[in-house]
Amino acid sequence: MSEQSPQPEQKPWMIYGANGYTGELIAREAARRGYKPILAGRSPGKIQALADELGLGTMAFSLDNVEQATRQIKGMSLVLNCAGPFSATAEPMMNACIAARANYLDITGEIAVFELAHSLSDKARSAGIVLCPGVGFDVIPTDCVAASLKAALPDATHLALGFDSRSGFSPGTAKTSVEGLAQGGKVRRDGKIVTVPLAYEVRRIDFGDGEKEAMTIPWGDVSTAYHSTGIPNIKVFIPGSLRMIKSAQKANYLRPLLGIKFVQKLIKARIAKTVKGPDEATREKMPTFVWGEATNSRGEKKTARIRTANGYSLTITGSLAVIEHLMENQHTGGAHTPSTLVGAELVARLPESGELVIQ
Secondary structure, three states: OOOOOOOOOOOOEEEEOOOOHHHHHHHHHHHHOOOOOEEEEOOHHHHHHHHHHHOOOEEEOOOOOHHHHHHHHOOOOEEEEOOOOHHHHHHHHHHHHHHHOOEEEEOOOOHHHHHHHHHOHHHHHHHOOEEEOOOEOOEHHHHHHHHHHHHHOOOEEEEEEEEEEOOOOOHHHHHHHHHHHHHOEEEEEOOEEEEEOOOOOEEEEEOOOOEEEEEEOOOOHHHHHHHHHOOOEEEEEEEOOHHHHHHHHHHHHHHHHHOOHHHHHHHHHHHHHHOOOOOHHHHHOOOEEEEEEEEEOOOOEEEEEEEEOOHHHHHHHHHHHHHHHHHHOOOOOEEOOHHHHOOOOHHHHOOOOOOOEEO
C-alpha cells in the first residue's frame, strides 16, 4: 500500500457500499491514510461496526428514490460507488450525483455502465462534475495500456487487450459475472459493440508470464478503450485451460436459461452463501500480468505489457489515486475513463506495478 501523506480534503466524500468486500478494503486503506470518508449503504447495521472501528461517519439510504438519494449526497465532493451489481446501482447513483453536483466514481467492469456514463456526459458537464466508472482493476490497467498503445501507434485500427490474474472472486464480482454470462460475449466491431458467443475467439497469448491459450470475454474495455482511444475494433482476452474454454463455449447453449430472473436469483443466493473474497496474504501472492496489442491497416503492430498488483489490491490503490487526483485538480466535467481523467501513466504509478513496456 502507498505510504504517501494525504492532501488536505476540500469537501467530504462518500464510499457507498462500504460494507461489501471491496468497499471495506478501500475504507480501511482510506482511513489508514488519514482520510475521513462517510461510509454509506443500504443497511445501517452492516456499516456501523466498521465505521466505529475506523472512527468514521455513516449514512444509510437506498437508491430506490433518486430524489432522496440526492438529498443524502448533497454537499459531498464525490461518491465512490462500491455497491454491485452496478447494473442496479449505477444509474440511480449517477443521476443523484448529477443532481447533487458530486463527482461519481465506481469500481465496475460492466460495459452497460460505461456506456451509460457516456450517454450522461453532457448532463454531467453541465453540472460541472466528473463521471468516471471503472476506477479499480476494472479497467485501470487495460485502459492505461490501451491509451499507451494509441500513443505508440496513432493510426491503429484494431486493439486486443487482456490480463492473466489468478485472483479469486468477491461475492459482488461473482454475481456480476453471472449476469454477464446471460448477456453473451461482446466485442467492438467498426465502432459498435456487438454480441458474440462466449469464448468467441481463441488464440495463444503471452501476457507476461509465458504463452497460454486465451479466450475473448465481455470485459469493460470493449466500451472504455474506444472512448479512450477511438480505435474501432476491440477484443479482450483472458487465459484459460482448454477445459475452461470448452465449458465457456458450451455455456452459450445455456444463455436463455441463465437470463431467467428466477435462475439468476438462485445462483446469486448461492454465491452470497459460499463465495468469499481473497484475504490479504492470498492477494499479495497473486500479481497480475496485463497485455495489449495494437495493429494498423498496414499490419504494423505494437505490443504492451505490465505486471501489476493483484486485482483487488490494485482496486484499493487505484480508486484512491483517482480520488486524490480529483481532490487536487479541477475538471470541466463530463464522462471519463481512468486514462482520460488521470493519464495513461496512472497504472505504472500504483504500488507493485512494474514498467509499462511497449515493443
